[in-house]
Amino acid sequence: MWSNTLISISIILLFLFMFPLGYLLLLAIGAARTKTKPRTIHRSPSTQFMIVIPAHNESNVIRSTIESLRRLDYPSQLFSIHIVADHCTDETTKAARLAGAIVHERNEGPRTGKGAALSWLFQMILEKEHCDAVIIFDADTRVDPKFLRVMDWRLAQGDQVIQGQHVISNPNQGWFPALIWAMFLIDNRFQNLGRQNLGWSAKNMGDSICFRVDILRQLGWGAGLTDDYQMRQRLLLKGILITYEPAAIGYGEAPQNWGLARPQRARWLRGTRDASQQFVIPLLAEGLKRRNLAMVDGALQGLFPSYSTQSVLSLSVLMILVPINYFIKSASLWVLIGAWAVVVGTLLIYPLVGLALESAPIKAYLAIILGPFFILWRTWLAILAQFGKKRVTWVRTEHGKLK
Numbered sequence: 001m002w003s004n005t006l007i008s009i010s011i012i013l014l015f016l017f018m019f020p021l022g023y024l025l026l027l028a029i030g031a032a033r034t035k036t037k038p039r040t041i042h043r044s045p046s047t048q049f050m051i052v053i054p055a056h057n058e059s060n061v062i063r064s065t066i067e068s069l070r071r072l073d074y075p076s077q078l079f080s081i082h083i084v085a086d087h088c089t090d091e092t093t094k095a096a097r098l099a100g101a102i103v104h105e106r107n108e109g110p111r112t113g114k115g116a117a118l119s120w121l122f123q124m125i126l127e128k129e130h131c132d133a134v135i136i137f138d139a140d141t142r143v144d145p146k147f148l149r150v151m152d153w154r155l156a157q158g159d160q161v162i163q164g165q166h167v168i169s170n171p172n173q174g175w176f177p178a179l180i181w182a183m184f185l186i187d188n189r190f191q192n193l194g195r196q197n198l199g200w201s202a203k204n205m206g207d208s209i210c211f212r213v214d215i216l217r218q219l220g221w222g223a224g225l226t227d228d229y230q231m232r233q234r235l236l237l238k239g240i241l242i243t244y245e246p247a248a249i250g251y252g253e254a255p256q257n258w259g260l261a262r263p264q265r266a267r268w269l270r271g272t273r274d275a276s277q278q279f280v281i282p283l284l285a286e287g288l289k290r291r292n293l294a295m296v297d298g299a300l301q302g303l304f305p306s307y308s309t310q311s312v313l314s315l316s317v318l319m320i321l322v323p324i325n326y327f328i329k330s331a332s333l334w335v336l337i338g339a340w341a342v343v344v345g346t347l348l349i350y351p352l353v354g355l356a357l358e359s360a361p362i363k364a365y366l367a368i369i370l371g372p373f374f375i376l377w378r379t380w381l382a383i384l385a386q387f388g389k390k391r392v393t394w395v396r397t398e399h400g401k402l403k
Contacts, residue, residue, distance in 0.1 A: 115227025208250030226271030
């Protein structure tokens with residue numbers, strides 16, 4: 001009797017797993033087509049950009065970041081650089097001014113993260129400053145020289161929000177940065193290019209992203225642990241899609257070890273949980289009502305378990321069924337074991353397909369060897385984020401001194 005119950009439970013779980021797994025495969029199918037590169041050479045730039053960088057105690061990197069931005073292949077009179085020096089206690093303000101940026105010092109109120117700093121700045125200057133579009137970078141971001149020209153071209157096509165490609169700049173500083181570098185190659189391909197090709201909305205990576213200024217004047221920015229994730233959901237409810245443009249490249253640092261990454265990951269996981277609870281039902285209801293697949297996708301992203309969670313759960317079910325079948329020796333259970341093995345195998349090769357589509361070097365495949373450890377680590381953090389009572393706050397990620 002108990003064996004029949006076990007088989008029934010396994011069948012139900014397998015049926016439920018088909019939906020999130022099918023969702024991942026759909027994104028992979030969408031990502032199979034490579035995006036056409038923009039032709040920016042024959043266009044005279046016309047967009048007036050405001051570049052905004054929130055910074056808290058970033059004296060190690062802020063000057064070199066600004067200097068690299070000032071060397072962009074774009075007319076200097078058509079962009080300005082604004083730094084939000086948010087409750088800084090080091091030399092960030094001085095270094096930014098010496099590098100030629102416009103600095104806005106924020107010292108009032110609590111320091112609650114990047115979202116609050118951006119909201120404060122936008123409320124203060126968007127109505128006063130003349131610009132056509134706003135670009136947000138992190139304090140450590142290095143930018144491809146053609147970045148603004150590519151964004152200028154995309155805006156001319158009628159796009160309202162454009163997410164550039166975020167690439168990890170320090171994969172040679174250890175196994176963890178190398179793993180994150182490889183994961184971003186996969187994430188950009190599946191999560192962003194896949195959605196772009198399917199006509200949905202790309203992710204808001206919180207860095208290297210461009211907004212038409214009217215969008216920010218209308219919506220503001222918002223705050224919270226994951227202000228970027230919330231912004232994407234709010235855009236979707238307004239029917240505004242984020243376009244992904246891989247030719248606009250921003251290079252950012254990954255934490256150099258697991259310990260430095262833990263507070264960042266905990267914040268992301270708790271923040272996305274909170275935002276999903278707020279936006280999943282409205283997005284799903286509106287998406288079904290309007291027959292808008294981009295809205296439905298935004299809801300499903302918050303509703304379905306992540307790749308890491310799917311991997312851990314499916315492997316756990318398989319590891320439970322195999323030894324039980326040793327004692328039961330049921331033909332039905334063997335079929336179920338085979339089906340679960342296909343699920344596990346599909347999830348195993350999934351990231352490898354992403355790397356292959358990106359023509360990634362061998363180093364990326366070697367870095368993915370650490371993937372199972374990351375999946376277990378991330379799943380544990382996700383459990384703590386979902387059920388833990390400990391308060392999660394915004395913590396600055398340490399950046400090294402870049403050249």
